[in-house]
Amino acid sequence: MLNAAPPALPASPLWLPFAPGPYRPAMGLIARPLAELTAFGADYPAQMAERRALLDLRRGEVFAVLPGSEAARREALRVIAGHLRADRAAWFAEPGGMLENRLTGERWNLAAPEGDPLECAGRLVQEDLCLLDPDSAALTAAVLCFPSRWRLADKLGRELAAIHARVPLYAERLERPVARFIAALAPGRLVERFNWTIHDGSALFQPEADGAHGPAVTAETAPARLHLRVERQTLSRLPETGAVLFTIRTRQVALAEVVTVAGAAAALAAAVRGLPESVAAYRGIAPFRAALLAALDRVAPQG
Template identity: 30%
Template sequence: MPVTFKPLESYRDDFSFANSAEAIRRFPFPFAEDSYMYSVNIEPATPREPGSVFAHWFDIDEHYLSEMAERALVLEKDPDRCLVMPHMAQAAWDTLEMLMEHLAADYPEHFELRREGSDWLWINRPLQIEQRFTFGDPASLPCEPLEYITRQVQGDFAVLDQRDGNLYMDAGMVTCPADWSIKFDAGMSFTQWHAPVPMAHQMGVFERALKYLLNIQVDHPVRRLNWTMTINPRLDTSSETFHEWGHERSQITPENVARKVHLRVELQFMPRLPRSNALLFGIRTYLISLEELASNPAWACRLHRVLRDLPEAIADYKGLSLYRQTVVDWLAQFDPEAVAA
């Protein structure tokens, strides 16, 4: 199904971002039940419905041009949002190859890859890029290979080195994180960067998840959904920029809640990189306002019940506590049980 790109929208300042009816229809609503608790919700990343966010390994949608412009703005201010430790050079080329191959195969109207040995030609029509380069030679690209390709793909990417029975965040491009920082987490193990998450450790969630991830095989990727909420359609909610967005959590009122509060869902995709044996950790972020979400009343009803009954420790960790009750009160109108009460 061909992808049509919207004109440039903003994820900051005037926040002109909005979803079309088609983007709302394909939004990856993350709740299969009326309640939520941490779990190892990992599944094989087999292709699903054509046109859905699960159809391809790397999803490109109507917001492509806007998200790539946002990434460029973040990197202009803070180029260290992309980092590659020296021992991860091969994994960076691995990532470039995987992304180029899949984009060209899945979206041939927009991307093309031609190869003659190590001489490659990459064509990105939406961004008007035509780049000849020598695979394996960083001097033949305008920037380091991981940065080069991830400036052209939606979502964040961490590249995890596997050693000593653990995974280490030793490379990545992270410009739209949900309240974390690759500069802080760089070099940490899977166990270390998940240490702040409440309740899940007592349940053994991350121990089971790590064991699963360590055994991922080439060409057998896995995926999972994660979620939080964000005020305004702001992609860059990094730890570094907390001073720009943290105060917005206290500005939610019954009058603006539907427009300003957004459900933020991450489609996390994890394939094994064949040359380096590193694990690519893709974090594709989708935003939807409560107003847009409520166009599907079943979603609004379920979200009401999830947030109403969410354990306080999880609500605090996700940064929802200041405005959760306002959201729950607004969503109650879509829950027949709440209306009847």
């Protein structure tokens, strides 16, 4: 049966994690079964093609490791591969001791992978993969193909407080709860959270902090130009090394598609209005906030 075509992928997720009302910084963690470590969707072929291209052509920008993270990188590959065998068996098989990706036709010798084990894991799933030191929670290794206005080279080796230094209200509201949670995170647990923002353009690889430059967004051009960008993030602790595996699954959808969902335009407009100026600026929304709200209000006028 291995020669039969694999089952179709599920529809790409359309996450709408914004909440109306005043902005409240929160961790927003939700416990999930370990089987939900990854989120596959119909966008898998396109995203994986882009990941391969970035790793082949711009590897120094999207892959980085520190000495001392070797064991954690090997364990991360074992965990990802074990998850795919157990929970994504419709698309992954093991003929002759190889891990076969039935969606791409690739085969991987996981006992002796070509290149770095963490890079190999990053070529199997849509998620970006980051490893945090078990003691300091500093970022020690990552495959980061789809950054949202940050560069891996700037964050490697930094602890979480330094990584999030630019995030409004993080130091005041989130630094201590995050540190406590990471310290207490036990193997066998998986938690999920979501981040969202709006980008001008559809590029998934966006390392530049100032975003795209082009003609000013208007209410007329906003539905096609602006994209809701959502990151599904998970945190889990690797059982052998104790390193924390932080995954980021990115989904980006044009505003024109988002507003077709009942209630989405009104909810997004309320969430955007509730953002403090500092948060809107940090997320890159400030330059087109008025145009975005005008476009949303055309779909769902304020009462």
